[in-house]
Amino acid sequence: MYFDDYFSPLGKMRITSDGEAITGCWFEDQKQPATKSERSPCPVIVQAKQWLDAYFQGERVPVTFPLRPDGTPFQKEVLATLTNLAYGQTTTYQAVARQMNKGSARAVGRAVARNPILILIPCHRVLGANGKLTGYAGGLARKEALLRREGVL
Known part of the structure; x- marks a missing residue:
């Protein structure tokens, strides 16, 4: 390592x-x-x-190098789904669960909370129901700052 x-x-x-x-x-x-x-x-x-x-610096550059998050197969699938979220695009826990066609919003939330690769796997782009800012391992102030940087807030 x-x-x-x-x-x-x-x-x-x-x-x-x-x-x-x-x-x-x-x-x-x-x-x-x-x-x-x-x-x-x-x-x-x-x-x-x-x-x-x-x-x-505000550039919208795709991640072109490999990411290998640790976790259960379900957690890895959730995190892989999040890598498809574009800069400035948000989703909800429920929408991720629907897109994957498995799990609940709560299960997705638990998987997102365990994301070991912040920003590169953009879990900060996942919002609660009705677009509410909800937990972020780096702290809600940082989540808000990242979303402001991307023009979401």
């Missing part, structure tokens, strides 16, 4: 990789499981940092 830090406008982030894909991207103040890692900006971490730079 490899890691490096990224200094975003919303706070310091930690990016992790298995050397081939991004396995984590979270804000420093979030609780994450302890793992043995080596600080090393391996090529995929460098790509992720460049992507985050572009994102925070």
Whole structure:
């Protein structure tokens, strides 16, 4: 496992990789499981940092490097569905459940809450019923800031 830090406008982030894909991207103040890692900006971490730079500069750049979130098969399917959400596009937990044709809004919400790769897997674009801002592992203030940056709010 490899890691490096990224200094975003919303706070310091930690990016992790298995050397081939991004396995984590979270804000420093979030609780994450302890793992043995080596600080090393391996090529995929460098790509992720460049992507985050572009994102925070307002560019709409697709993620073209591999992401490998940990989780159950259902969680991975939910997160894969979220990768199809375009910059500035939002959805609801219920809509994701319907699109997948399985699970409930609550089950989708639990899967989204466990997203280990924030921003790159855009769980901040998932809203509650009636478009309400609901939980975000990075904090609601950051979710709101990300959605404002994308012109949603």
